[in-house]
Amino acid sequence: MDLGALQTLLESTDRKRIPLVMITVTNNSGGGQPVSMANIRAVSALCRKHGVPFYIDACRFAENAYFIKLREPGYADKTPKAIAQELFSYADGCTMSAKKDGMANIGGFLCTNDDRLAQQEKDLLILTEGYPTYGGLAGRDLEAIATGVQEALDIDYLNYRITSTAYLGNKISEQGVPIVQPPGGHAIYIDAKAFLPQIPAGQFPGVALAAELYLEGGIRSVEIGSLMFAAAAKMELVRLAIPRRVYTQSHIDYVVEIILSVWERRSELRGLRLTYEAPFLRHFTARLEPVA
Ligand SMILES: Cc1ncc(COP(=O)(O)O)c(C=O)c1O
Structure with missing residues (x-):
């Protein structure tokens, strides 16, 4: 994320017009390149300063974590899982199409650390997809995702x-x-x-x-x-x-x-x-x- 451009946008735009800031890891429209932990940390700090929620499109979180391990100083001795956990710790939520690093045939999920929003999302889910315990997915697909996100970190x-x-x-x-x-x-x-x-x-x-x-x-x-x-x-x-x-x-x-x-x-x-x-x-x- 271009930090200067983000800062200019956050300072010059009415806050009501920015529901959230999202980073896609890895970058799917620009070469599949990873995002550094330093960049994620800085974007998170900027978002918190401006009171804007920071979300991660986590489709390829495990590949991104592995690239951080290979390339970013200070991470060579950490496991991909520990790196992924740090990466998510800077965010307020994430979206995940589990067909990617979830290793699943179908499905995905939305996470948030905002309890009020989570309740609204669960209420809406019943109208649109299904009960919160399965969200429109078959049980076997939920199991596949739960296993897949772990295996992707191997x-x-x-x-x-x-x-x-x-x-x-x-x-x-x-x-x-x-x-x-x-x-x-x-x-x-x-x-x-x-x-x-x-x-x-x-x-x-x-x-x-x-x-x-x-x-x-x-x-x-x-x-x-x-x-x-x-x-x-x-x-x-x-x-x-x-x-x-x-x-x-x-x-x-x-x-x-x-x-x-x-x-x-x-x-x-x-x-x-x-x-x-x-x-x-x-x-x-x-x-x-x-x-x-
Ligand atoms: C980064 C990223 N986000 C979201 C999606 C959407 O995934 P889905 O088709 O499972 O909704 C894709 C699909 O290619 C993607 O690459």
């Missing part, structure tokens, strides 16, 4: 996970494929603008590349660029998010091969034009066709 699992993601990133970048560096935790992000300089942003280079990877080898990726963010897009990225505990090294080698074969004939790729867009979150359901 040091051997984390080491394999981060190494395997970096392996993919390093293999393609050694051959010249432009990626966000250094490789992130859950995904490799290809820079589609640099990969396909012949396709302007208005013709969605990230979607063109994602479609080609699928046609070439059945690889499913997602654009994070002009289709997702329209005029606010700062980059044209293709995210290759890697499911946890699914792929072996030979699967990853196959992904490398497919990306490199598209890379070799990148000059043939053409842009796309939208034929359908929903009024909000258009990237989820958009339809596109090749530009003639």
Whole structure:
């Protein structure tokens, strides 16, 4: 989080217009990069000073904790669990899509340290999702999440996970494929603008590349660029998010091969034009066709 920008925003904006401040760990729209403990601590202090609740989007809390252990001074001897506990201690609450570091097939949760708010949320939950003891989830999925958040902190699992993601990133970048560096935790992000300089942003280079990877080898990726963010897009990225505990090294080698074969004939790729867009979150359901 840009502390200067946050401070300016908190000082210049009516408090009623800021219900909370949220940090996503790791950063899912900017390369899967981790957030440092120092940054989280500083954001928390700033939020407390201004009386604004501080929440964490905790989807990838375990990967973030592992990166802190590897990279941030003072954390090398701490367990990922102890680091995660410190990270959460600075927040007032969190949201969690447990399909990520919860290792579950479905589900998630919302936490808060505000008892009054928790009561309101539980009351609303009964109207919208289900009783507070299950929140619309099956018991087996709750069990999976309870186990998953612990297993995600296992040091051997984390080491394999981060190494395997970096392996993919390093293999393609050694051959010249432009990626966000250094490789992130859950995904490799290809820079589609640099990969396909012949396709302007208005013709969605990230979607063109994602479609080609699928046609070439059945690889499913997602654009994070002009289709997702329209005029606010700062980059044209293709995210290759890697499911946890699914792929072996030979699967990853196959992904490398497919990306490199598209890379070799990148000059043939053409842009796309939208034929359908929903009024909000258009990237989820958009339809596109090749530009003639
Ligand atoms: C950081 C982050 N937050 C929230 C979500 C939303 O998760 P869900 O689709 O389970 O609601 C995602 C999904 O990709 C995510 O990456």
